Amino acid sequence: MTDVERSRRLPIDEAEMEAWLAETLDLPTDMPRLLLDPQTEPLRRLLQDMRETLVPIEPSPNFVRDLGHSLTVLASQRPATFRQRYGRMIVFGLAAAGSVVSVVSVGAYWYLRREQRHSRTL
């Protein structure tokens, strides 16, 4: 891309720059070709340098191809089903709940038996 093409593509157009310079330097906005004013020369030069320095670059074609391939593979994988995603969690959860119920049941049985024996002796 040539400098001229690059400058054309930039949304930072000179009209906008002129308007801003007029505002910043407190000059009348209708002053023609403000950018040619020596007072604004360092800014104009800075903008030009930035346009020439901060230029778009192309990533390596190998990188683009390889990443594209890995994304395609990832995208084509079917999403995990509910059972695949949560199956193990559900099994462990049910087992834990079952254990708690068993312990509570044994405790309750033991307590009731003791209460029954106690009432018979009275």
Added chain:
Amino acid sequence: MSEPESDLDLVKRVKKDPSAFGLVYERYVTRIYNYVYYRVGNHHDAEDLTSRVFHRALTHIKDYADRGVPFSAWLYRIAHNLVANWHRDHARRQDLALEDVTLIGDAFEMPEWVAESNEQRRWLLGAIRRLPEERQELLILKFVEQLSNAEVGQIMGRTEGAIKSLYHRTLLALRDELTQSTAASSNRSAGVIPAGDAVER
């Protein structure tokens, strides 16, 4: 010729059929790579982070909803967050790490002009990298990505007016540094040693 599919339509399509993500990738890979590259300063990390941006985008694209923030801004936010994490991990900032970017000259240019021009660009890149992160980001989005103030505002989560103001302040700061640097170098070439310049920066 038919109009290119809008980002929003494309995202809707990807949500139904993830294999269409390739189109999103093709549309944005160079832009995201550029953004990341200029933020981290070397190709190796730029490739690694760009890869992570797209993997994350693919995983979370189902969560994207258009609430006034364009898809491109959403993608840049992912890149921004990953770059911020990268900078946190590499707390010691690289000095002038932009290894070989743009330091080139046309084959038809005079060698001495190319050397001088490269020196100027190297200085400018150094000055940009000394700016606070948000200002660096702004300059990259404006100059490399060539976005408007409104688009930059959407990505950086600020109003268009705030971006304009930040942009102007950034340019003025750089201009002042440029003026000081030019004055210092002309003093040096004239043999004048300014006070306080004994310690090399």
